Amino acid sequence: MDVIRATLQPVTHNLPLPLQDLGISLLGPRCYNTLVLEIDLSAHECLKLAVSKGLGIAIVCAASIVKLPQIIKLVRARSAHGVSFLSYLLETSALLITLAYNFRNRFPFSTYGESALILAQDLVISVLLLNYGGRAPAAAVLVAVLAAAAALLFADGPLGHDTLGYLQAGAGLLGVASKLPQIMAIWQQGGTGQLSAFAVFNYLLGSLSRIFTTLQEVDDKLILYGFVSGFILNAILALQMLYYWNAPSEKARGKRREAPMAMTTATSMSGKSPTTRRRG
DSSP states (O other): OHHHHHHHHHHHTTOOHHHHHHHHHHHHHHHHIIIIISOOTTOHHHHHHHHHHHHHHHHHHHHTTTTHHHHHHHHHHTOOTTOOHHHHHHHHHHHHHHHHHHHHTTOOGGGTTHHHHHHHHHHHHHHHHHHHTTOHHHHHHHHHHHHHHHHHHHOTTTSOHHHHHHHHHHHHHHHHHHHHHHHHHHHHHTSOTTOOHHHHHHHHHHHHHHHHHHHHHOOOHHHHHHHHHHHHHHHHHHHHHHHTTTOOOHHHHHHHHHHHHHHHHHHHHHHHSOOOOOOO
16 A cells, blocks of 8 residues: 555645645545545545545436437437326426525535436426427426426525425425336336336436435435435336336237237138139
8 A cells, every 4th residue: 555655646746736626625625635645545434425426426427418318219209108297297396396405505516416417308308298298388388387496496585494395305205206107107008118228227326326425425314315215216117127128019019919900801801702613
């Protein structure tokens, strides 16, 4: 360890000022000095904080693309089959409240930043689902209502801290409830339809990582319980995705049902066709 420390310290002691400021802002002066300048990995609390910060930043970065495969899949198929609009509506509402709650409590951005990115993508998906479901006017109403709700939630005046806390408790329930329609839709349809496996498994890993980062950086049981319950339901969705991985789509099942009917019809018609055999 002494050899590694002697090799790295000339580098860590001469980092550019912007990198030093970034490290101090993320780790705090004490842990920055311990981990970066002294390269002392025996400080477990600082080490766990560094891991938590790294996971948080990774989650925020991954969140920027986590729903893009789902958006692309919907646009290409021009179909909302297998994707629950109610699920996305509930999740969007929960994310909006959670984002406002974290922002107004001034929690570290690395512990909730993905909420903003996923919220934007969820809104796009919700609009697509309404459009492909033949309810385009409702999409405009949805955007307007969410914009008004955001203005109310982020403003300091209208809603006090206690009220926002109650809303966050409700958001936790909404987050849990948002998974149930999707789970039921998959179970009823016997397949995952246009649901993106990339989004499902990333959500699973993200919610698990968020449990760790919340325990390390955010002393708030409401946030923690929301991530724990979300992880459980995300695990159910992931198991469904694996179970129905090779299940035929609704379109394919329809073709399979039509094939025997077509054969039966053809057989029936051939039986009724006129014969050319001479009768004596």
